[in-house]
Structures are given as C-alpha cells and as structure tokens.
Amino acid sequence: MARTVTINNVKGGVAKTTTATNLAAGLARKGKRVLLIDSDPQANASSNLYPGLRAEKTIKDLFQGTPINEVISPSVETGLDIIPSCLAFSTIELELAAHLARETVLKRALKPIEENYDIILIDTQPSVGVIPINALCAADEVIIPVHEAYALDAMSQMVNVILQVKQTLNPGLVIGGILLTMYDPRTTLAKEVRERLLKNFGAILFETTIPRNIRLAECPTHKKSIFEYAPESAGAVAYQTLTEEVMKRWGMTK
Numbered sequence: 001m002a003r004t005v006t007i008n009n010v011k012g013g014v015a016k017t018t019t020a021t022n023l024a025a026g027l028a029r030k031g032k033r034v035l036l037i038d039s040d041p042q043a044n045a046s047s048n049l050y051p052g053l054r055a056e057k058t059i060k061d062l063f064q065g066t067p068i069n070e071v072i073s074p075s076v077e078t079g080l081d082i083i084p085s086c087l088a089f090s091t092i093e094l095e096l097a098a099h100l101a102r103e104t105v106l107k108r109a110l111k112p113i114e115e116n117y118d119i120i121l122i123d124t125q126p127s128v129g130v131i132p133i134n135a136l137c138a139a140d141e142v143i144i145p146v147h148e149a150y151a152l153d154a155m156s157q158m159v160n161v162i163l164q165v166k167q168t169l170n171p172g173l174v175i176g177g178i179l180l181t182m183y184d185p186r187t188t189l190a191k192e193v194r195e196r197l198l199k200n201f202g203a204i205l206f207e208t209t210i211p212r213n214i215r216l217a218e219c220p221t222h223k224k225s226i227f228e229y230a231p232e233s234a235g236a237v238a239y240q241t242l243t244e245e246v247m248k249r250w251g252m253t254k
C-alpha cells in the first residue's frame with residue numbers, strides 16, 4: 001500500500017516542484033517504487049522529468065475518467081514513474097464545478113495502483129482551489145516547503161487549510177514535515193525563522209535544510225534530477241540528506 005504524500009504551500013516559488021522532483025528521484029534511487037504526480041497546470045515537474053516523447057495522456061485525462069494505468073509514463077529517472085500535467089488542466093476547476101465529490105476525484109482515481117508503488121508524491125500549484133484540495137484529500141500527509149520571507153505567514157494559512165480538510169474530507173491527514181528551502185544559516189532572518197518554526201511545530205520541522213544552490217535552479221533546463229545533473233553539488237547532498245531523513249521518519253530501510 002503506497003504512502004501518498006503531497007507537497008503543498010499556498011505560496012509560489014518556495015521550491016515545491018524542486019522538492020517534489022528531487023525527493024521523488026532520491027527515493028527512486030534508494031530502490032523505492034515511486035510515482036510522481038504533477039497536478040500543477042504550469043507543468044514544471046513534467047518539464048523537469050517527463051521525457052515527453054509521445055503525445056501522452058496527462059492528469060487532465062485522469063480527471064476526465066481515463067483509467068490511471070493509461071496516464072502513467074516512465075520519467076527520465078530510472079525507477080520513477082510520472083503522471084504529467086499540461087496547461088489545459090487549468091480548466092478542470094470549471095469542468096468539476098457541477099460534479100458531486102469533486103474534491104476526491106484524485107483519491108478515487110489512485111485506488112487501482114496503490115499496491116504498485118511504495119510512495120506516491122504529488123506536486124501542487126500555489127492555491128487553495130479544487131486541484132490542490134484533491135491532492136490534500138488523496139494524501140496521508142503533506143510536506144510543506146517554506147521560504148524564510150513568508151514562512152510563518154504561509155504556515156498559518158496552511159494549518160488552516162489542512163484543518164478544514166481534516167474536519168471534512170480527510171480526517172487522517174497530517175503534516176509530515178516542514179522544509180526550509182533556499183536557506184542561508186548566516187542570515188539573522190533565516191535563523192529567527194527557523195527558531196520560530198521549531199518553537200511552533202517542533203520535530204515536524206525537518207532537520208535537513210536546503211541551501212540556495214545554482215545547480216538546483218539549472219536542473220530543469222537539462223531535464224535531469226540534481227543527482228543526475230550535479231551529483232557532487234550542495235543541492236544534491238541536501239536532497240540526499242532529506243531523502244534519508246524522510247525514509248527514517250517513515251520507518252523505511254535503505
């Protein structure tokens with residue numbers, strides 16, 4: 001039975017996609033069976049890791065009723081499958097408006113393949129619309145990447161959204177981790193934000209922080225994970241450490 005994890009933050013540009021793609025690649029490299037679902041119509045995770053050689057089906061088809069096996073493709077990373085997204089997926093909110101149970105389309109769609117993977121990771125867009133809510137309803141837990149300037153504000157908004165989802169649609173949902181990204185421990189602001197998060201959320205905050213690293217920003221252009229593109233970089237070391245910390249939290253062996 002797969003563990004389903006969604007990477008959410010109401011803020012954009014906080015490294016949701018960078019974390020989803022590189023954590024997915026890191027877990028696949030540890031021999032885990034991983035499915036990465038790109039649920040953002042901007043399709044950045046897809047352009048990072050989806051070879052896009054064929055006119056494949058996308059998450060839009062999945063939401064319109066295509067069986068899940070037909071929308072899963074191999075990614076550029078060995079052992080990592082992907083459901084790609086596309087700009088046209090943005091219209092799904094309108095299409096679903098009149099549907100009953102529109103928040104649980106993804107949860108129901110995942111049922112047939114839950115035994116095929118160890119981990120299902122969902123990358124999301126920065127909003128509280130019906131698509132990210134679908135991800136929160138399908139997930140066992142949410143990982144929240146935060147960037148210092150808006151970290152505390154973002155966390156209070158995320159806690160409210162998660163509480164609402166827990167009270168209505170997905171009582172089992174938990175915050176699996178908060179990840180400080182583009183983190184520079186030399187600045188006073190970064191240190192203060194880390195201390196505040198530790199005080200408010202304790203051990204939910206990952207010990208691992210992701211430093212600002214230009215190699216991470218370059219990966220998408222080369223259509224590779226950080227492990228493939230720059231295995232010696234500080235970015236690769238950080239996402240490797242995060243992968244190991246996540247696996248330890250989940251009680252997974254290497």
Ligand code: ADP
Binds near residue numbers: 015213
């Ligand atoms: P989100 O998905 O939350 O919008 P992204 O993962 O797309 O955020 O990251 C936003 C931008 O910052 C992208 O251009 C990405 O390449 C870059 N980026 C992400 N993490 C880092 C990092 N640790 N160091 C440098 N650049 C980063």
Ligand code: MG
Binds near residue numbers: 017018040044124125
């Ligand atoms: Mg993104």
